[in-house]
Amino acid sequence: MNSLVFQFSGAYAEQGFLPWLEKQAQGVQTLDFTALEGCCCYCDEQAAAMLKEAFPKPLPRVRWLDSGDYHYLSHLLALRETEPFHLILLDNHPDNQDPAFGGVLSCGSWVKEMQEGNPLLRDVLSIGPPDGKADIPEGWLEQRRGERVYVSLDKDVLDRAWARTDWSQGTYSLEQVKEMLGRILEQMEVVAVDICGELAPSKGATPEDLRINKETNMDLHKFLTHYLN
Numbered sequence: 001m002n003s004l005v006f007q008f009s010g011a012y013a014e015q016g017f018l019p020w021l022e023k024q025a026q027g028v029q030t031l032d033f034t035a036l037e038g039c040c041c042y043c044d045e046q047a048a049a050m051l052k053e054a055f056p057k058p059l060p061r062v063r064w065l066d067s068g069d070y071h072y073l074s075h076l077l078a079l080r081e082t083e084p085f086h087l088i089l090l091d092n093h094p095d096n097q098d099p100a101f102g103g104v105l106s107c108g109s110w111v112k113e114m115q116e117g118n119p120l121l122r123d124v125l126s127i128g129p130p131d132g133k134a135d136i137p138e139g140w141l142e143q144r145r146g147e148r149v150y151v152s153l154d155k156d157v158l159d160r161a162w163a164r165t166d167w168s169q170g171t172y173s174l175e176q177v178k179e180m181l182g183r184i185l186e187q188m189e190v191v192a193v194d195i196c197g198e199l200a201p202s203k204g205a206t207p208e209d210l211r212i213n214k215e216t217n218m219d220l221h222k223f224l225t226h227y228l229n
Helices: 011-015 017-024 045-054 073-078 110-117 174-187 207-228
Strands: 003-007 028-032 062-064 085-090 121-127 148-154 189-196
Touching: 003 011, 003 017, 011 017, 011 207, 017 028, 017 207, 045 073, 062 207, 073 085, 073 110, 073 148, 073 189, 085 110, 085 174, 110 121, 148 174, 174 189, 174 207, 189 207
Parallel strands: 003 028, 003 062, 062 189, 085 121, 085 148, 148 189
Antiparallel strands: none
């Protein structure tokens, strides 16, 4: 299974997940943006142009986006889609807020940006926010069986037993998330899965935090490989 790894914070290397992934998987591509300015939480036009220019062609279906500070990458990556698709977002936050600074793309506004700026997006199913849906609504998948879907997972939807992030977290177990992902992968044409929610030592990650995030990432990689290979 091909994977694309974005390096902003160095979290994947600090965890040991990146070296593990490179040994386990074929076709791992990495993009190093540790020196890129104007891209943390908010992504200015210059940074967005540099990011999009660096995206490989074709894009691997599995994308590791680093911390939730860079979740806006989902919108930029989805602009490469050429056919209609649905978005399923598993996240403790809806990410559909108005940007705080003059329309600049952000990790909290990217869903709204996608809704307004990507004519191929059919609809958005958001699962996980405290005031939102707790599971895939009955009949939602059946009504869209076989249609194209982009899946975006922010690990802050998980309880701290399975993920350590620098955003407020939900209460889902990893098994609950994998069960939902399994239903999606079995019933729809999954064009991409992206994953964010890392925590780097520069943001206060402890060795225990790094261990937990690495183990969850390895589990998710193995799970997705089963379905997407």
